[in-house]
Amino acid sequence: MTSTPAIEADNLVKHFDDKVAVDGVSFSVPEGTVLGLLGPNGAGKTTTVRMMTTLSRPTSGTARVAGHDVLEDPRAVRRSMGLTGQAATVDELLTGRENIRLIGGLYGLSPTYIKRASDDLLERFSLADAGDRIVKTYSGGMRRRLDLAVSLVAIPPVLFLDEPTTGLDPRSRVELWDVLRGLVREGTTLLLTTQYLEEADQLADQIVVIDRGQVIEQGTAFELKNRSGQSAVVVTVSEAADLPRAEALLRQVVDEVHIDQGARQLTAPADGLRAMTRIAGIFDDSDIDLDDLGLKRPSLDDVFLRLTGHRAEEPTDQTEEVAS
Structure with missing residues (x-):
């Protein structure tokens, strides 16, 4: 009931x-x-x-x-x-x-x-x-x-x-x-x-x-x-020189890889923990040292940006009235 x-x-x-x-x-x-x-x-x-x-x-x-x-x-x-x-x-x-x-x-x-x-x-x-x-x-x-x-x-x-x-x-x-x-x-x-x-x-x-x-x-x-989008695996290598080899390894599992040279990070779309486990196994078998490997899920900020085209903290051009 x-x-x-x-x-x-x-x-x-x-x-x-x-x-x-x-x-x-x-x-x-x-x-x-x-x-x-x-x-x-x-x-x-x-x-x-x-x-x-x-x-x-x-x-x-x-x-x-x-x-x-x-x-x-x-x-x-x-x-x-x-x-x-x-x-x-x-x-x-x-x-x-x-x-x-x-x-x-x-x-x-x-x-x-x-x-x-x-x-x-x-x-x-x-x-x-x-x-x-x-x-x-x-x-x-x-x-x-x-x-x-x-x-x-x-x-x-x-x-x-x-x-x-x-x-x-x-x-x-x-x-x-x-x-x-x-x-x-x-x-x-x-x-x-x-x-x-x-x-x-x-x-x-x-x-x-x-x-x-x-x-x-x-x-x-x-x-x-x-609903806002796919999760992503974020790989942070210890040495920036290893980024090209790390990218090649990632492309054995995924088609799209984004590289951030300054942060020594590679980000790849991944469908949850199963994909992250496969990626972790690939790097575990390699000689590339990692500082971090994690799964990044969409945030509410991603939700709002997808729905509205702007951040939640950004005002719209509509001024809200409060008079009755």
């Missing part, structure tokens, strides 16, 4: 005057999983999230969150979800603890629960020591963690994260990834928008690639990589 998806988008469309920001986006997210909505700046990710979280009304189509229709029952949608936007929305003049208590009060939660939840969330997000400091003294990573903590005070089953690690240093990004993995283990469903390929690869159970307002591919990271 299949359960009702925690998040569904059904042919969402959004126009801003004569511009089409989102053009027929559809996807489904099972409970307790992570969907990565991947695309460059201006692709339509934020507009999609705004429609799904009732901040912007679709021109056509609809969406459901925790079974509630965003058009027919927006209040139920808002009660069932949390949202962390691209920029931290916490009050800089309040302490971290006061920010959490403020939002808990707006939800109508009991003072006893809010006090306990504030302590728990500050501890969970490694902010306990800074909980009574004014937020304007926080680092960027601390503000993002507080923003996420605030969005969880009412324990929503669904959480929307719109590029939550933008602007964070690598260490803070990894720390936030660990927090998000913990939420999913506890049953929270996440929709994560990102332009970072590594982030989608690390966190998402399913990835939807969106570009110029349209879904252009979807699947697991493994599936998308496999």
Whole structure:
């Protein structure tokens, strides 16, 4: 028996005057999983999230969150979800603890629960020591963690994260990834928008690639990589003088070999581990010394480049609107 998806988008469309920001986006997210909505700046990710979280009304189509229709029952949608936007929305003049208590009060939660939840969330997000400091003294990573903590005070089953690690240093990004993995283990469903390929690869159970307002591919990271092209064997010889002989050996197995003189590398298309094993055997029987021999699989960067003709971090010429 299949359960009702925690998040569904059904042919969402959004126009801003004569511009089409989102053009027929559809996807489904099972409970307790992570969907990565991947695309460059201006692709339509934020507009999609705004429609799904009732901040912007679709021109056509609809969406459901925790079974509630965003058009027919927006209040139920808002009660069932949390949202962390691209920029931290916490009050800089309040302490971290006061920010959490403020939002808990707006939800109508009991003072006893809010006090306990504030302590728990500050501890969970490694902010306990800074909980009574004014937020304007926080680092960027601390503000993002507080923003996420605030969005969880009412324990929503669904959480929307719109590029939550933008602007964070690598260490803070990894720390936030660990927090998000913990939420999913506890049953929270996440929709994560990102332009970072590594982030989608690390966190998402399913990835939807969106570009110029349209879904252009979807699947697991493994599936998308496999569709993007063939794997390659990369051979690194110890001595550059051995490159010609190494190329001749490789051509006993493959027809195409790319040589990088500076890196002392030869790259050849190969169909998985079987081909690499054959190539390894050929070099093992030769007198050519190797520094490395490995199988390079397609990356999400390869996927995005194949699908769109540009890198995921490169903006398109379409500016994404955020007005409702």
